[in-house]
Amino acid sequence: MTESSSKVLARIERELRDVWLAPEPAGGSLPPKSRVCTMNLLVAGPRDLMDGYTHVVDEVTASIPARAILIALDPDAEDSELSGDATAVCSLLGGKNICSERVRLVAQGAVCTRVASAVDSILVPEIPTALVWLGRVHVTDPVFLSLSASAQRIITDSEYSSLSSLLHLSAWARRGSSQASIADLAWTRLAPWQELFARFFDDPRLHDHASRITRLAFRQASEAGARLGSEGALLLGWVATRLGWRTSRMGGALRFHRRDGKNLPIDFGVTPRPEGTAPSSLASVRLEADHGDVHVEGAIERELASGLSSDAVDADMVNWTLRVGGAPPIEQRVRFGANKAAKWLERTLHRPARDPALAESVAFAEEVLEDGVVCGAPSHPR
Amino acid sequence: MNPLRNGLVEDRTGDACAVVIFGASGDLTKRKLVPAFYNLGVSRSLPSGFAIVGVARREKTHEQFRAEMKEGVSTFSRRKPIDPAFWSDFERGITYVAGTFDAQKTYEDLRLHLDQLDRDRGTAKNRLFYLAVPPSEFGQIVAGLKSAGLVQPPNVHREGGAWTRVVVEKPFGHDLASAQVLNDTIASTFDESQVFRIDHYLGKETVQNLLVFRFANSLFEPIWHREHVDHVQITVAEDIGVEGRGKFYEQIGVTKDIVENHLMQLLCLTAMEPPISLAADAVRDEKVKVLRSLRPMERSLVQENVIRGQYDRGAVRGDEVPAYREEPDVARDSRVETFVAMRVFVDNWRWGGVPFYVRAGKRLARRVTEIAVQFKRVPHGLFRAPDGGITQNVLAMRIQPDEGIALRFTTKEPGQHTVLRDVAMDFRYGAAFGSNTPEAYERLLLDSMRGEATLFTRRDEVEEQWAYIDRVFDAWRAEANAPPPLYAAGSWGPEQADDLVARDGRRWRKP
Ligand SMILES: NC(=O)c1ccc[n+]([C@@H]2O[C@H](COP(=O)([O-])OP(=O)(O)OC[C@H]3O[C@@H](n4cnc5c(N)ncnc54)[C@H](OP(=O)(O)O)[C@@H]3O)[C@@H](O)[C@H]2O)c1
Numbered sequence: 005m006t007e008s009s010s011k012v013l014a015r016i017e018r019e020l021r022d023v024w025l026a027p028e029p030a031g032g033s034l035p036p037k038s039r040v041c042t043m044n045l046l047v048a049g050p051r052d053l054m055d056g057y058t059h060v061v062d063e064v065t066a067s068i069p070a071r072a073i074l075i076a077l078d079p080d081a082e083d084s085e086l087s088g089d090a091t092a093v094c095s096l097l098g099g100k101n102i103c104s105e106r107v108r109l110v111a112q113g114a115v116c117t118r119v120a121s122a123v124d125s126i127l128v129p130e131i132p133t134a135l136v137w138l139g140r141v142h143v144t145d146p147v148f149l150s151l152s153a154s155a156q157r158i159i160t161d162s163e164y165s166s167l168s169s170l171l172h173l174s175a176w177a178r179r180g181s182s183q184a185s186i187a188d189l190a191w192t193r194l195a196p197w198q199e200l201f202a203r204f205f206d207d208p209r210l211h212d213h214a215s216r217i218t219r220l221a222f223r224q225a226s227e228a229g230a231r232l233g234s235e236g237a238l239l240l241g242w243v244a245t246r247l248g249w250r251t252s253r254m255g256g257a258l259r260f261h262r263r264d265g266k267n268l269p270i271d272f273g274v275t276p277r278p279e280g281t282a283p284s285s286l287a288s289v290r291l292e293a294d295h296g297d298v299h300v301e302g303a304i305e306r307e308l309a310s311g312l313s314s315d316a317v318d319a320d321m322v323n324w325t326l327r328v329g330g331a332p333p334i335e336q337r338v339r340f341g342a343n344k345a346a347k348w349l350e351r352t353l354h355r356p357a358r359d360p361a362l363a364e365s366v367a368f369a370e371e372v373l374e375d376g377v378v379c380g381a382p383s384h385p386r
Numbered sequence: 387m388n389p390l391r392n393g394l395v396e397d398r399t400g401d402a403c404a405v406v407i408f409g410a411s412g413d414l415t416k417r418k419l420v421p422a423f424y425n426l427g428v429s430r431s432l433p434s435g436f437a438i439v440g441v442a443r444r445e446k447t448h449e450q451f452r453a454e455m456k457e458g459v460s461t462f463s464r465r466k467p468i469d470p471a472f473w474s475d476f477e478r479g480i481t482y483v484a485g486t487f488d489a490q491k492t493y494e495d496l497r498l499h500l501d502q503l504d505r506d507r508g509t510a511k512n513r514l515f516y517l518a519v520p521p522s523e524f525g526q527i528v529a530g531l532k533s534a535g536l537v538q539p540p541n542v543h544r545e546g547g548a549w550t551r552v553v554v555e556k557p558f559g560h561d562l563a564s565a566q567v568l569n570d571t572i573a574s575t576f577d578e579s580q581v582f583r584i585d586h587y588l589g590k591e592t593v594q595n596l597l598v599f600r601f602a603n604s605l606f607e608p609i610w611h612r613e614h615v616d617h618v619q620i621t622v623a624e625d626i627g628v629e630g631r632g633k634f635y636e637q638i639g640v641t642k643d644i645v646e647n648h649l650m651q652l653l654c655l656t657a658m659e660p661p662i663s664l665a666a667d668a669v670r671d672e673k674v675k676v677l678r679s680l681r682p683m684e685r686s687l688v689q690e691n692v693i694r695g696q697y698d699r700g701a702v703r704g705d706e707v708p709a710y711r712e713e714p715d716v717a718r719d720s721r722v723e724t725f726v727a728m729r730v731f732v733d734n735w736r737w738g739g740v741p742f743y744v745r746a747g748k749r750l751a752r753r754v755t756e757i758a759v760q761f762k763r764v765p766h767g768l769f770r771a772p773d774g775g776i777t778q779n780v781l782a783m784r785i786q787p788d789e790g791i792a793l794r795f796t797t798k799e800p801g802q803h804t805v806l807r808d809v810a811m812d813f814r815y816g817a818a819f820g821s822n823t824p825e826a827y828e829r830l831l832l833d834s835m836r837g838e839a840t841l842f843t844r845r846d847e848v849e850e851q852w853a854y855i856d857r858v859f860d861a862w863r864a865e866a867n868a869p870p871p872l873y874a875a876g877s878w879g880p881e882q883a884d885d886l887v888a889r890d891g892r893r894w895r896k897p
Binding site: 214 | 387388389390391392393394395399401402427428430433434435436469471472474475505506507508510546814816817818819
């Protein structure tokens, strides 16, 4: 016989209490457990995705202690049932044994539509709540809507869902349908690209070159003929909306224009995808700009999968190069953030909640993707 | 303005620049400065046009200097092990110029070298001169920089050109007169807006958090004054002794080493009025007002309000330790104070009559820095507490270690009787946000590369601090320099320090 939802919750609440009542194992070398909770971290998604995500959440709560509530959704199941368990997940931090709480819920069948009421009853009050929604988001999805009502921040990953669902979501939030701010893991992963791209124009003599870009080339890790990936499209969307670029169509082809109306050729190329690199990852960006009589060339080149060689780091190296006129190039090698999913979620949770550039950039990127831009034309400038 | 920086969420990168470290063979460079730059580089906060130039008197090659710095980073960086792929690029930006500070050739060589770096590494003619040398060397260095034409006036930067800044370390003088001389020396070459005086306490996350805590929460500010606060205690306690630096310590003592700068800064941040903004001068103006409101320690007041001490033999963390006078390079009859406790008043509208008890010392029971605000008792004793009344609410802000904030309050024990008990709400920074926060030097170096001076002390602050402390030394000198009372290492200071607060019917905390 299946337990009623309230019985399941009562048991979970008991388990949460017992975690802290249980005596420490005798003779253990660990310091006593300290319960720490800075937020409620809700993670919801299809059952198959959730299984693989538990360790990501454990890793995140090791540095952002939280009550993590993982909600596996299986709305198509025949039986309607809520099941779950609770435990403490501890890690040593500065000599202390810091523990988060992890609740796992599995909602099957019709219970899915009521799972938010179950979650609400076990949220820790007075602290922020973030909802990480894995998989596609639909703003008409009642499960999403009810869960998001408790959250101050909604986090998606458009790389694994779609930019268009992110677009709908941010439009929905802008309409005032939710008080929550929207964040996206793919957008967070873009931060190092944005920062390195902005760097080309940091020298006060080059500030004005930003609006005088004459060529731009993206290269992504995929087969020739693949469609532009969301990473490249988002970066393009960000640059374009910061610099006031527009698009037009000519004979069915997509054209880009600078704020001053000048045509701006953009190349989309490919490079082989090494094992361990996500499909359509952005591999390089190059640009040229002219202002006055100063010609500028910039390149950001990611050494794809270079981070894999070192377990400790697991972050790719990036070469950044700037040539100004005839002067010797300025070069810098830095590491991108680690490739791990947990790192990006952690970083997203640490960022300021609102980023006005997100919605605008996504809208531009979506338009480009809608056009079915294909990568692999051999005109990558050297 | 770079249009792409506008609104960039994670935007904290320094301006392109060359950092020139004078005294690059010293301890500070390899222990703090280069590891901090390395960590900034790893977190992508360094600009692409960046170079470190070490200057010191011994001849050495770039490679030798890089190897020394690599060893420093491997040993002292908070990120270990060193990332070889990143280091190999980072170290290309590290170079060395040998020369003595009195030789003009040193500065001429440096100028040529910096010009070359502008071309090769895009350092954009911006210069950050870091004086990691004893203050006695400042004069020669700034004069040498000036005569070699290495210092741009501040208006050049205001008009869109390159900037020049100088960073100086403590000790910033040993009394008011010497601090003024140092300030004048620096001012002969640099405008005050170009001078960044480091007090590394201000780079600590928890010290910055004091401002956030006070001015971003509506709960505490309304009770942050004489109506509700009984008194404030500030403790900067170390459990270590002089650690082989006896010679240095004999010249300085705890009052000049800790109280004059770090402790006074903590006092300012605790007592200051809300600044109108976080702009450097807005915050520093408010701190200066606190310093100017301190009741001057007239000679007659010192005996009553200031207690010195020197550590005797004792036990710290279970180990037997020697007396201060038994430390190497310390005089057998030394009168240098290793402990000081003071009763300080901030004579202004907010704090009139509220004592600030401050203390600092070496070889105390444990290492702890904290600010504790003790609130007044409830006006009417509704509950009978068996042990003589209800204790006061205390808000303790722990700066180090275990950074955090704890609030002590009274609750009822469960049961038929009304039994009261103190409990604490304890927020631990490290537990909540992870312990891998940037070090003070990372924050301060990045701020200086960005020209943000809020966390640096201004000339008038330093001089006000010295003016206050000088009076204490005046009085001590007038006492014919009586030997300071001894306290057992591992205790909380001499008994006289307990009397200082006991006279007012209060007790020191045991933090
Ligand atoms: N170490 C720290 O953690 C720390 C913390 C706060 C403040 N400070 C302050 O920062 C400054 C530097 O500290 P430090 O620990 O690095 O000191 P240090 O190890 O004694 O090094 C001082 C540097 O100055 C040079 N120097 C000293 N006297 C000189 C002279 N007469 N002519 C030319 N060069 C001279 C030394 O060169 P040689 O190697 O050739 O002698 C060395 O490069 C000091 O004022 C110190 O008080 C240090």
